[in-house]
Amino acid sequence: xxxxxADIGCAVLVVVGLTACAGRSVPGAAGTAASSAxxxxxxxxxxxERERCSxxxxxxxIAKAKASNIESNENSVLETPDELDRSLVTDAQYEExxxxxxxxxxxxxxxxxxxxxxxxxxxx
Numbered sequence: 013x014x015x016x017x018a019d020i021g022c023a024v025l026v027v028v029g030l031t032a033c034a035g036r037s038v039p040g041a042a043g044t045a046a047s048s049a050x051x052x053x054x055x056x057x058x059x060x061e062r063e064r065c066s067x068x069x070x071x072x073x074i075a076k077a078k079a080s081n082i083e084s085n086e087n088s089v090l091e092t093p094d095e096l097d098r099s100l101v102t103d104a105q106y107e108e109x110x111x112x113x114x115x116x117x118x119x120x121x122x123x124x125x126x127x128x129x130x131x132x133x134x135x136x
Contacts, residue, residue, distance in 0.1 A: 054113040055092035057125055065126035073123050074130050089128045090116075 064070055077087030093109045116124065 054110075054116075054121065055094070055125070061122060061125070064122045065129060069119070070123055070126050074127055077127060078130075087127075089131055089133055090124050 080087045090112060091109060092113070093106050096106060096109060098106070113121070
């Protein structure tokens, strides 16, 4: 039950609307300070990683995502736990979203960060 930020129109919808648009359940936000601090590094660029957005592999995946006529998790930005509205999600939902970031491969993590920049969700 991860939450993805869909492109253009869905980004402005409320959490319930976003869930329907992305076809996923709303994951959460309200974990402990310790889990938040230890996990935050997953959804931020590490030193020198931002340059990977110009790599052909990453640029190709982003171009393919933008060209798709079908909205899916592959062409949508994965919400970071920090972007979730903590007043609307439970601790368990928050931790689930942290878990989704932990599941990403290193290349998928970079792709998500670069896709967010491309879609004007700069997380620097």
